[in-house]
Amino acid sequence: MGDLGEERGATVVGAAMEGTVLVTGGAGFVGATLVRELVRRGARVRVLDDLSCGRLERIAPEVRSGAIEFLRGSVLDRGDLASAVRDVSAIVHLAAIVGVERVVRDPERALLENVAGVRAVLGEALRIGAPLVFASSSEVYGPGDGRAMREDDEPLRGAGDSSRWSYAVAKLAGERMIAAAARSGAVRGISLRFFNTTGPEQTPDSGMVLPRFCADAVERGTITVHGDGSQVRSFSHVADVAAAVADLLQRVDATFDGRVFNVGSGRAVSVLELAHLVAARTGASVRTVPHADAFGPDFEDVRHRVPDLAALRDAIGQRRPVPLELVVDEALVAARQRASSPIVLAAP
Numbered sequence: 001m002g003d004l005g006e007e008r009g010a011t012v013v014g015a016a017m018e019g020t021v022l023v024t025g026g027a028g029f030v031g032a033t034l035v036r037e038l039v040r041r042g043a044r045v046r047v048l049d050d051l052s053c054g055r056l057e058r059i060a061p062e063v064r065s066g067a068i069e070f071l072r073g074s075v076l077d078r079g080d081l082a083s084a085v086r087d088v089s090a091i092v093h094l095a096a097i098v099g100v101e102r103v104v105r106d107p108e109r110a111l112l113e114n115v116a117g118v119r120a121v122l123g124e125a126l127r128i129g130a131p132l133v134f135a136s137s138s139e140v141y142g143p144g145d146g147r148a149m150r151e152d153d154e155p156l157r158g159a160g161d162s163s164r165w166s167y168a169v170a171k172l173a174g175e176r177m178i179a180a181a182a183r184s185g186a187v188r189g190i191s192l193r194f195f196n197t198t199g200p201e202q203t204p205d206s207g208m209v210l211p212r213f214c215a216d217a218v219e220r221g222t223i224t225v226h227g228d229g230s231q232v233r234s235f236s237h238v239a240d241v242a243a244a245v246a247d248l249l250q251r252v253d254a255t256f257d258g259r260v261f262n263v264g265s266g267r268a269v270s271v272l273e274l275a276h277l278v279a280a281r282t283g284a285s286v287r288t289v290p291h292a293d294a295f296g297p298d299f300e301d302v303r304h305r306v307p308d309l310a311a312l313r314d315a316i317g318q319r320r321p322v323p324l325e326l327v328v329d330e331a332l333v334a335a336r337q338r339a340s341s342p343i344v345l346a347a348p
């Protein structure tokens with residue numbers, strides 16, 4: 001790692017990770033895995049999460065042991081955010097209204113709150129001079145044209161006026177704000193376009209495809225595929241995503257010039273193939289239903305969503321990803337556990 005960090009045993013800790021790293025949304029699905037990875041690499045971590053859809057149990061052992069400081073609060077609350085950024089050396093902004101189902105339910109709220117969140121966090125990064133990693137999304141590409149998606153592709157290509165794109169518009173606005181600030185030299189920042197990220201802690205409630213298929217198989221014996229299943233995706237294990245974010249955080253000086261990186265898996269799989277991977281392990285049947293039945297008549301699907309990962313590889317090298325079959329096996333174990341002991345969430 002050369003001049004960017006110092007050796008601590010087998011772990012290299014870059015300058016951005018020598019102080020406290022603030023992770024907004026750190027009780028969320030990606031956030032919880034990331035904070036554990038940062039702790040494993042020797043960082044001090046603070047989480048700001050309003051628990052609107054995150055769960056404190058995910059990081060409870062680390063909070064109890066003092067490895068993570070947890071603040072319950074919102075990035076949209078000036079006081080909460082100001083307390084959270086105190087003395088931090090880097091910020092990872094993950095907090096957002098996430099998931100196509102949630103966004104389609106209230107697209108205006110997803111747009112306004114997601115833009116306001118990144119604006120507020122960027123404002124604090126500028127004020128205290130901390131580098132910023134922003135979780136964007138592959139949704140910014142829009143439906144695409146069937147090729148692997150590259151960071152310099154035209155955003156929202158082919159997108160119509162379906163409400164699903166309001167999430168992408170908010171992510172794009174965040175990327176552009178960070179790029180403008182970073183290019184003027186006011187802050188060091190990058191945006192990461194996460195492609196489908198999955199893992200055993202991901203629950204089916206926000207409509208994420210693999211946990212939903214597993215819940216369908218385990219609880220109902222029939223997997224419901226939206227559309228004809230020929231749509232192509234790539235799925236990364238959340239541990240691979242967390243490792244990539246941590247690797248990038250350790251290289252703040254070299255790459256934090258406002259650029260955007262795809263973060264995901266290069267293995268393309270059709271949604272029907274994914275359903276059959278789950279079906280083969282459970283004996284479940286597979287049925288297809290039109291998208292309109294699930295998301296309403298104006299829903300636009302993405303036919304092919306696979307990242308070009310050359311820029312990420314140039315920045316952090318290549319790792320061997322968790323194989324998809326193992327990702328599916330783990331998701332099924334988790335679905336069976338959830339089915340046998342469902343977590344009852346308290347009313348807000």
Ligand code: NAD
Binds near residue numbers: 027029051076198
């Ligand atoms: P998640 O919903 O599990 O996590 C989001 C977390 O943010 C939750 O813990 C929630 O309680 C918290 N939160 C929401 N609003 C908040 C607010 N105003 N203040 C403080 N906390 C707030 O989602 P995730 O899958 O972990 O996604 C993390 C980030 O990665 C998000 O920004 C998401 O847009 C992005 N992303 C995820 C995927 C994926 O496949 N999981 C794909 C693309 C992009």
